[in-house]
Amino acid sequence: MDGYSRRVKSEPLALLGASCPTGCKNCGLRANSAFLSGSAAELDAIADFRQGTRVVEAGATIVPEHGTSSRLFTLYSGWAFRYKTLSDGRRQILNFLLPGDFIGLQDEFADGQTHGVEAATTCTLCVFPRDRLWQVLHSQPKLGYDLTWLAAREEKMVDDNLVTNGRRNAIERVAMLLMHLYRRAERVGMAHKGGIEFPFNQQHMADALGLSLVHTNKTLRRLRQLGLHSLEGGALCILNAAALESLGDYFERPLRPVPLI
Amino acid sequence: MDGYSRRVKSEPLALLGASCPTGCKNCGLRANSAFLSGSAAELDAIADFRQGTRVVEAGATIVPEHGTSSRLFTLYSGWAFRYKTLSDGRRQILNFLLPGDFIGLQDEFADGQTHGVEAATTCTLCVFPRDRLWQVLHSQPKLGYDLTWLAAREEKMVDDNLVTNGRRNAIERVAMLLMHLYRRAERVGMAHKGGIEFPFNQQHMADALGLSLVHTNKTLRRLRQLGLHSLEGGALCILNAAALESLGDYFERPLRPVPLI
């Protein structure tokens, strides 16, 4: 067992999305076909709800693990992740966050216990005041539906990670993680020439997979030597998707566009 | 690695809640202080949404793992659990369900992939037609807020299980599971004389904890011999809560009442 957190101050890496435009109607992210377009009324409600934007550096805390944040966020650009830490420092990464992911929802209903969110690259965030959430949902019920959708979608992501941590062996875990991250990034338009920006180090991967750093390293090497992927210079390329999918028992599925708030 | 599913037809055990009354206004479950009372308008909306009740036996499938259900449920009485199975049969229990838990939400937004729900005891369920969900949320935005709350709460439960599977060792896992299930059951009034109905066999526990059946058995024995709990005749008693909490690094927190739909 490993997972002892080692604080990492990784480098800001090239960003794919620039900063968020002033109005939600021109939201660069929403132009992506991975997201639902949303009615004018919804866009107005979201624009009105939005307090502003915020940029945080790689390695910065977006939501502290203990204590509540009075803000909610939508990740506009960059990579982040949610995590939890046991009292002796063992850390588990719960899931990774990509543009379009909503942040801070669970805290709204938290009873103390919670999780932290950390930026893995420089991140741009849309900021919303938590105390207006109910008011907004009340005036625009569709956003409540969308929010539930996003919450359910994130839960399914955690479900998958739980299966990985509970039932897959090391090589299956790594294969599954690589495919999962690649597919998600690709979906929001972050893939270029068959590769994606990959800002995570092996400690991150170990913490997400429930493996030790050393064993993660050795497993990664096996996959690399088999020619299934390449991971260098902060970029991940999938060289043999079929093999990785098969190893991880994790296959691509058609995905519907999801709401964006 | 174990987790190969072994089909279990466990015995129907004594139920705590009887069947659901005809109207939601007299809902026996809502009388419990663990749940918010809800306004008259909400209760009317829920009563109108509800299609009827359904009773399923222990071991029956409530939601099939593959394929969509056209119904949503609230568990009214009994124990159930959500699970996922890998293609070679390894099974992971994602979380356990108790009265008040909403079932089937994720499927609403599923893209194929999904999970199954199985009754562990005889279960009474309130049944809702999935295709009216949006209409109901539209007319009663508060229910959208509540549904998001329930989804976020369930996600936090899965988060905890993920930490357990990823970062705790065997004895910590078992200690944590026993305390978790006891506390949850106690909260909805299922504790009697310091014990709760415990319909799960060791295979269930192993599948929830990411351990093999044999190792789960041996770990359980260690805890029993330490005098921390007793588990016989389908009943779980916590004999040394402080020790179990400390072992599992899992402590009780004050919990707010949660919505009931």
Place this chain on the structure above:
DNA sequence: CGGAAATTTGAGATCACTCAATTGCGGTGG
């Protein structure tokens, strides 16, 4: 050219797994 962090490698230790057999218990048929 340092120096810190990340990656890599080797080696031995362990926890958890698999295999296999036994025990205990409730139900069933004779």
Place this chain on the structure above:
DNA sequence: CCACCGCAATTGAGTGATCTCAAATTTCCG
């Protein structure tokens, strides 16, 4: 009432995947 069966719980023994420890190497930056 007892032999028998099926299933869950136990136990023992050996194996193996993963962990821990420790050190070398590489990469990245100032």
